[in-house]
Amino acid sequence: MTGVAADARFAVRDAxxxxxxxxxxxxxxxxRRDRLMIPLWVGVIALMVLSMPGALDGVYPTAAERADVAxxxxxxxxxxxxYGPVFGDSLGGLVAWRAGVFTGVxxxxxxxxxxxxxxxxxxxxGRQELLSAGMVGRRAPLSAALLAALVANAALALLxxxxxxxxxxxxxxxxxxxxxxxxxxxxxxAAVAAQxxxxxxxxxxxxxxxxxAMFVLRAAGDSAVDDGSSVLTWLSPxxxxxxxxxxxxxxxxVLVLFAAAAGLQAAVAYGLAGxxxxxxxxxxxxxxxxxxxLGTAHALAWRLQRGSLLGWGLGFLAAGAAFGxxxxxxxDLVGDNERTREIIERMGGQSGITxxxxxxxxxxxxxxxxxxxxxxxxxxxxxxTSQRAEPVLAAAVGRLGWAAGHLxxxxxxxxxxMLLGGLGLGAGYGRDVPAVLGACLVxxxxxxxxGGVAVLLHGLSPRAAPGAWGVAGAxxxxxxxxxxxxxxxxxxxxxxxxxxxKLPGGDMAWTPPLALTALAASLVALGLTALNRRDLxxx
Amino acid sequence: xxxxxxxxxxRKSFGTTHALDGLDLxxxxxxxxxxxxxxxxxxxxxxxxxxxxxxxxxxxxxMLGRDPWADAVELHRRVAYVxxxxxxxRNLSGGEVIDLYGxxxxxxxxxxxxxxxxxxxxxPTKKGRTYSxxxxxxxxxxxxxxxxxxxxxxxxxxSGLDPLMEAVFRRCVAEERDRGRTxxxxxxxxxxxxxxxxxxxxxxxxxxxESGSLADLRHLTRTSxxxxxxxxxxxxxxxxxxxxLEVRGNRVGLQVESDRLNAVLRSLTESGVRTLTSTPPTLxxxxxxxxxxxxxxxxxxx
Numbered sequence: 001m002t003g004v005a006a007d008a009r010f011a012v013r014d015a016x017x018x019x020x021x022x023x024x025x026x027x028x029x030x031x032r033r034d035r036l037m038i039p040l041w042v043g044v045i046a047l048m049v050l051s052m053p054g055a056l057d058g059v060y061p062t063a064a065e066r067a068d069v070a071x072x073x074x075x076x077x078x079x080x081x082x083y084g085p086v087f088g089d090s091l092g093g094l095v096a097w098r099a100g101v102f103t104g105v106x107x108x109x110x111x112x113x114x115x116x117x118x119x120x121x122x123x124x125x126g127r128q129e130l131l132s133a134g135m136v137g138r139r140a141p142l143s144a145a146l147l148a149a150l151v152a153n154a155a156l157a158l159l160x161x162x163x164x165x166x167x168x169x170x171x172x173x174x175x176x177x178x179x180x181x182x183x184x185x186x187x188x189x190a191a192v193a194a195q196x197x198x199x200x201x202x203x204x205x206x207x208x209x210x211x212x213a214m215f216v217l218r219a220a221g222d223s224a225v226d227d228g229s230s231v232l233t234w235l236s237p238x239x240x241x242x243x244x245x246x247x248x249x250x251x252x253x254v255l256v257l258f259a260a261a262a263g264l265q266a267a268v269a270y271g272l273a274g275x276x277x278x279x280x281x282x283x284x285x286x287x288x289x290x291x292x293x294l295g296t297a298h299a300l301a302w303r304l305q306r307g308s309l310l311g312w313g314l315g316f317l318a319a320g321a322a323f324g325x326x327x328x329x330x331x332d333l334v335g336d337n338e339r340t341r342e343i344i345e346r347m348g349g350q351s352g353i354t355x356x357x358x359x360x361x362x363x364x365x366x367x368x369x370x371x372x373x374x375x376x377x378x379x380x381x382x383x384x385t386s387q388r389a390e391p392v393l394a395a396a397v398g399r400l401g402w403a404a405g406h407l408x409x410x411x412x413x414x415x416x417x418m419l420l421g422g423l424g425l426g427a428g429y430g431r432d433v434p435a436v437l438g439a440c441l442v443x444x445x446x447x448x449x450x451g452g453v454a455v456l457l458h459g460l461s462p463r464a465a466p467g468a469w470g471v472a473g474a475x476x477x478x479x480x481x482x483x484x485x486x487x488x489x490x491x492x493x494x495x496x497x498x499x500x501x502k503l504p505g506g507d508m509a510w511t512p513p514l515a516l517t518a519l520a521a522s523l524v525a526l527g528l529t530a531l532n533r534r535d536l537x538x539x
Numbered sequence: 540x541x542x543x544x545x546x547x548x549x550r551k552s553f554g555t556t557h558a559l560d561g562l563d564l565x566x567x568x569x570x571x572x573x574x575x576x577x578x579x580x581x582x583x584x585x586x587x588x589x590x591x592x593x594x595x596x597x598x599x600x601x602m603l604g605r606d607p608w609a610d611a612v613e614l615h616r617r618v619a620y621v622x623x624x625x626x627x628x629r630n631l632s633g634g635e636v637i638d639l640y641g642x643x644x645x646x647x648x649x650x651x652x653x654x655x656x657x658x659x660x661x662x663p664t665k666k667g668r669t670y671s672x673x674x675x676x677x678x679x680x681x682x683x684x685x686x687x688x689x690x691x692x693x694x695x696x697x698s699g700l701d702p703l704m705e706a707v708f709r710r711c712v713a714e715e716r717d718r719g720r721t722x723x724x725x726x727x728x729x730x731x732x733x734x735x736x737x738x739x740x741x742x743x744x745x746x747x748x749e750s751g752s753l754a755d756l757r758h759l760t761r762t763s764x765x766x767x768x769x770x771x772x773x774x775x776x777x778x779x780x781x782x783x784l785e786v787r788g789n790r791v792g793l794q795v796e797s798d799r800l801n802a803v804l805r806s807l808t809e810s811g812v813r814t815l816t817s818t819p820p821t822l823x824x825x826x827x828x829x830x831x832x833x834x835x836x837x838x839x840x841x
Contacts, residue, residue: 124629198629198668285665285666286666287632287664287666288631288632288633288634288635288665289634289664290632290634290664291634291663292631292635292636292638292639293635294635294638294642295638295642295643296642303631386626387622387624388627390590391622393590393615394618394620394692395615395640395644396613396616396644397612397615401612533594534594535592536587536593538583538584538592
């Protein structure tokens with residue numbers, strides 16, 4: 001009898017009818033906290049997609065022109081690597097081709113940020129402890145975070161479906177659902193990462209790295225074959241999005257893949273969440289040294305940022321090698337068509353298709369490196385707002401010295417990862433290594449300019465600092481999507497990357513890089529001057 | 540000899556909230572100075588101005604004879620600071636952080652560091668994320684007490700310590716005083732302040748409302764007297780400065796302003812005293828009076 005009673009008690013605890021208790025309240029809290037962040041992400045991504053039909057219609061107004069461009073795009077494997085294959089030559093088909101991969105990637109970034117923010121971030125800051133002391137089930141925080149991501153992705157799917165319905169409801173729904181599906185796969189992947197890591201920074205890094213790998217897999221697969229049937233493409237959720245074939249005979253069963261992957265990852269995350277202590281991970285903390293050798297603010301900054309720099313460096317080396325590997329086939333163009341060449345030139349390259357491809361890849365690495373530099377500069381912001389900077393600055397450390405340690409890693413680190421990306425690209429391509437390296441390094445002034453804006457914003461006010469992410473995001477959008485939209489030159493010129501010489505292949509013009517370097521230096525100087533004058537954030 | 544800290548008419552606003560509204564503070568070299576005030580009265584804001592982390596809007600601020608904003612780095616060689624809420628880097632061990640803070644100040648006395656780690660029963664090999672609040676505070680305290688500095692600024696440093704560690708802390712502060720160092724101690728633990736501090740400043744709503752030695756401050760408040768008399772008391776109620784008079788038969792309980800005590804005693808002895816207890820005002824009573832008296836100034840956050 002006692003045994004039965006005990007079993008019954010355990011059964012109640014394990015079955016946990018209230019393991020999701022409090023999910024609704026936590027979801028409201030999450031949406032309240034993200035009331036700016038989610039609408040902004042969803043709005044920008046949707047706007048990006050919804051502006052495509054008009055823009056593409058302007059560039060290719062007739063059906064014949066669209067069929068022509070679709071054929072050329074499909075034949076060029078370097079363009080397939082960047083945007084995926086073209087499956088339909090309707091306006092909708094071109095929109096899905098041009099926007100699909102990137103909406104997927106952006107929805108993925110949004111989702112992983114939302115999920116980590118409401119799971120590991122909450123635990124790391126200690127806020128979860130207080131919440132979990134209330135009527136909150138063990139699984140509720142995870143459920144609330146995933147639901148918040150679901151709300152965001154559903155809103156995105158709705159906007160895309162409604163906005164593109166004019167091109168065909170089925171295709172619009174497929175693109176919307178595929179985007180949301182990619183987002184949810186990333187959300188659940190981030191949920192797993194948030195369970196196994198102890199720091200939110202690392203969880204975001206892991207999930208972001210996974211997303212990067214998805215992109216590279218798809219790029220490699222698409223460069224090899226022109227119908228999205230490569231195994232590599234099918235291994236990547238971003239590849240599933242294109243294989244949904246929105247506006248080109250939708251293959252609805254592909255949606256099952258998103259559901260299965262998201263469901264599986266969610267199950268893993270839930271399994272882990274139920275088996276772990278709040279605030280802890282699965283790896284026991286190892287003891288550290290009883291005495292330390294850190295003695296300067298610079299050494300501390302290096303210690304704090306070296307892991308992240310190592311991760312970025314390895315990622316760039318791998319991505320560069322993958323891009324270099326697919327460059328070899330870049331010149332396999334059906335015919336030597338004037339319009340294709342023109343389009344490639346619009347993408348950022350110049351004559352010589354291989355050179356243009358390498359230049360495009362170097363530019364892409366550069367724009368991603370802008371994210372690194374922003375993240376690294378904003379380490380200052382994180383240190384300041386977490387109150388860890390306070391005791392350091394209360395010691396004999398000047399603000400400039402404190403900031404300089406982190407900025408050295410941000411700006412020097414950008415050079416290191418671009419060098420590694422260039423080495424990977426050159427090694428993968430197997431030729432012209434110095435030219436490829438040069439193409440990567442010439443991106444640095446533009447990367448530094450974005451970093452300079454981050455320094456300035458942080459210097460002006462701690463509240464303005466996160467705006468640097470917006471700047472980096474805008475630069476990415478302008479670089480990837482801007483040229484195809486036929487935006488006015490004045491808008492495109494806002495991105496520092498637009499001013500760089502197109503290498504390899506183009507002429508090395510020294511004025512723009514030098515001018516940008518000077519601009520970056522003055523931005524940093526202004527930012528540091530402002531930092532030296534303002535109050536420190538006090539929490 | 541210059542004052543360790545001189546603050547006169549200090550003002551600091553954050554947007555529309557006035558955190559400090561004409562605050563004055565004088566800390567003499569070699570003293571332990573208690574810095575008291577209700578939550579949100581501006582103690583931490585004052586300390587951050589002293590550390591050059593916030594810039595004063597108005598008023599004169601000198602620390603060790605220098606300007607804390609302009610000469611921050613030079614000053615900080617001679618100053619150790621312990622915040623009330625210590626945040627550590629998750630992947631650095633406590634020992635590494637102690638040594639880092641020490642090197643970032645004037646330097647660390649290795650023997651004293653080892654002794655303090657022992658006394659505070661701190662495990663320096665644990666990583667930042669695994670320390671409890673009290674242990675994080677110990678990390679900052681060991682770094683501060685082992686640093687070779689002239690001035691210690693401690694902002695509610697014992698809020699997470701257990702009573703044993705609190706006793707260790709008090710001995711450490713006493714040792715610092717014996718070594719001639721100056722300590723500014725912000726605290727809510729009144730027994731701690733009573734035991735350690737030579738002088739105190741009480742602030743409220745960003746302003747200094749009381750400042751002086753504990754003896755001076757006590758003088759301003761009331762003494763509690765209870766007595767058992769041979770006969771019924773006579774005329775006590777008419778004496779100036781007597782409050783809360785309670786008479787039950789021959790027993791008397793009352794509070795009297797400290798400078799009127801003499802007249803009360805005279806009146807009591809006239810009735811014949813059998814037993815007499817007189818309690819000087821505790822800091823707590825002093826404190827409650829300042830904390831509770833509505834002065835009409837709304838308290839401001841921070």
